[in-house]
Amino acid sequence: MSASQETLIKDFGKPSFWSALTLFDWLWAALVAGGAAYVLYRYGAVMDAYETGILMGVAPLLAGTGWWWKPFRTFALAVAALSLCAVWLYGTQLSNAETNFFLQYLLASQSAVMWMSALFILATLSYFISLFARSDYAGQIASALTWSAAASGLIGLLVRWRESYLIHPDVGHIPVSNLYEVFILFMLITALLYLYYEARYQTRALGAFVMLVISAALAFLLWFTFERAGHEIQPLVPALKSYWMKIHVPANFIGYGAFSLAAMVGIAYLLRARAERVNPQGLFATRLPSLEIMDNLMYKAITLGFGFFTLATVLGALWAAEAWGGYWSWDPKETWALIVLLNNAAWLHFRFTKGWRGAPMAWWAVGGLLVTTFAFMGVNMFLSGLHSYGSL
């Protein structure tokens, strides 16, 4: 025992949160800060105070996400590099999309979205192969494909953002304004949320289930593109021209994504619970994560969804107060958002305070997806109201 009391104290105090950050962590933060500063320098003149505020908020959020979840950085850097490359290739000429090879086949918004679609389909197949063939290798491929699909989707959206300005500065807007755009957002957020939990809980076998929702969304997206030309960039109606859209919609879709994730884990839970009774040596009982992990994951996803959906609903109310003249109008979309919240609040109380676990909660989470889907799609399709922007 050689150390003095002071060095002992110091040694035990290490590493604190800040000193645990590596050089790369700081580089990452500096890069994000630099990016934000550049945007401010370049576009500050045309951004209003709120947009500047949003940018100031998003930068630390991005940096923090990268610190918390390291693989996110590679993802973000790849997306940023390719998107910037597309912007560069475009220059000021939208028609470059037809002549430039890289734009035409890779990076133009439409092409990137088609790559996303193909990669999601391959990822879904790989996850199923991995599950049924008990192949870990296929699982690794599937994860990589999902990462790439999410990256393509995000590139598609970011490039679309630029394209809308190239059409005409008046038409330019963030691509979260219609069904086509938010479906892509939904798919990529759901995929990213899943990838986060997959790494954290080593749950590759769940991928096949989560990919089912994404594939369903993809089927809709493709139908919407080819049957309804939903991919065409349209100018915004005056009511949507607001900085609120930039935060309200993404918050909503983190909510939708998390609830969908919970529901799909719920399905896996039910399959395993049944398999444990009838076929304990079977695929589901051995390959799927333990019931405890899935139960926990379901809970985590629902809390995440609840938090962001609460935030989104509040932001929506604030926006409504500015656009429609009242923070709450009992408009069908608003009301269904409240229903989704009440449903999940009841779920959380059952679980947290009454300690309910197991199959009933899983069934409820799956049922919750129906409620959520109705709030997302059904309201637009069947009910009329102020939220008619996203109509089919």
Add this chain to the structure above:
Amino acid sequence: MSTAIPSARRRASIWLEFLGSMNLAITLLAALAVSSVVGTVLQQNKTYESYIIKFGPFWFEVYKALGLYDVYSAGWFVFVLGFLLVSTSLCVYRNAPGFVREMRDFRLQHNARSLRAFAQHAEWTVALGAEALSAPLENYLAARGFRVRVKPQGSGLLLAGMKGATNRVGYILAHVAVVVICIGGLLDGNLPLKIKEWRGEVRLETKPGILISEVPGESRLPASNPSYRGSVNIPEGASTRDVILRMRDGYFVQALPFEIAVKDFRTEFYDNGQPKSFESDLVLIDPERAEPLEQTISVNRPLLYKNFAIYQSSFTDGGSRLTLRVWRLGGTDALNMEGVVGGSYKLHGPEGALTLELKDFRLHNVKSAPPGSGKKFVDIGPSFIFKLRNEKGEALEFENYMLPLNQDGREFYISGVRNNENLPFSPLRFPADAQGGVAGFMRFAGALRDSAQRARAVAQVTSAGPSGARTLGETAAALLERFAAGGFAATQEYIRTRLASLPGEQREQVARAYITLLQDSLHALYVNLDLPPMPDVARQQQFFQDAVDTLGALPDYGAPFYFELADFNQLQASGLQITRTPGKGIVYLGFGMIVAGVFMMFYLPQRRVWLALSEQDGRTQVLLAGASNRDPLGFAREFEALRDGLTERLQRL
């Protein structure tokens, strides 16, 4: 008597227990969710008439009794909401004191034995005294975000660490927020108005089409009304002191404590004709202010003043002045008249009096451009919409365009007509003459109605013909007359009945000859007019053909006039929504609380750890244990890291 007090108290506490219970809370959450669905499936606050049509008289009454046409202020809905409020308040009331105590409590009563019972625990033995270890270990926990308390215990020490105490603050914030939001919402809702209406103090005005000044006092609400949400259309240059509160199948007139004027109103459009922005220059004149307040508002940028917010919500025509040329179809001269959109005017038609109601004026009409024009959209210029009502009250609706539309290289003035607002307009095209106006066509139509000119044309056509010219002339005259009176349909009918006795093949032959005869007569009629010539013969011929097509369809047009828009002076009205919301600040406070509270509850879990040090013969037994109130898997991971870090450091000693 002595037992009465405790039992009353017990009864009260059973009630508290019940109202603040989790089962009730969950039931209420579910009940509220389900009952909210009703109002989204059934469109709210429509006219009673439309509900009767939809549900029939019986179910209409049933639904009305249940308050389904305005669910969110129906008694039972408000009751469920109120119940949830009481339940949540009681829940906070019962839990909060314990939670606050717990936040400050480091649980120093634990000892090595009780800590060993924790699921998460680990032990080491170190060749160092407890005193010497205390400071490094305290620092170890502090560096990982724990607040630490130290207490001597037996032959050693107990270090108790805690983080995420705010988790409990989160609970309080989120649940109090529910109450706060509801209270704010109640202040802004129209419950007081509903109660007044229910007690008969005010009455909904349901007569359509009366002026605001004619609305009786019992349907007017005073400026002192604390909360409302009304709308009003103000023409440019005009002002108002009232807004309209629409409810069910009627409305109230709400007085404002200030006057609001629209100085100017502007719209911008995208290339495709979609509105891009609309904004109004407002002047707010409040007796309480020395100066009028001037501000420009647009969608998403309201004027906020005291508890009031004034929004740009829509726009309509505010009484544009139109100069019209009224062509009597079959006459030759036009009459000039002035009209204002929103006004109605008496006219004398050939079959009695007609009322012209000017409905709307549109400066722009953007349509998809014809393919090959290189553009996607074209603006085909101003139009106006009007109704023509006969003495029986039946009306047809028309939309006439000011400028001619180019179709296949020819120019036409378009007039759309329909007898039902849900149908599209069916267009009639009036060909433009050499001077680009409708006068040429109108003269042709006038000549066709004039029997002398018809006779002259028939004579010209048939005099050149072979023998039998007399019957030929009669036929031509009859055909022209039918065509003048009833267009293509009547002419066809005439030919059909006249030739009914002929065998099929011959009939067709003769019919064709008749049509040629009619065509020739019409052409003669046209040539006699001696209209200003077109640039070339083909155009001239085309004009004739187009004019004949229109003349043949004219009897079905439905109006004895063609209204040409000669000039206009547009006046728009800005559609404003004016709300008074005294509870908004409270609601927003609640919004902040609920978001903060929910995230604190979920993401700042409460974590407790203890380090029990017991010293014996210069060696210290170190026991680490931990517990969390949520996320057991996450905590297990965190505990492992804590344990491994400690192992590593203690080994180095």
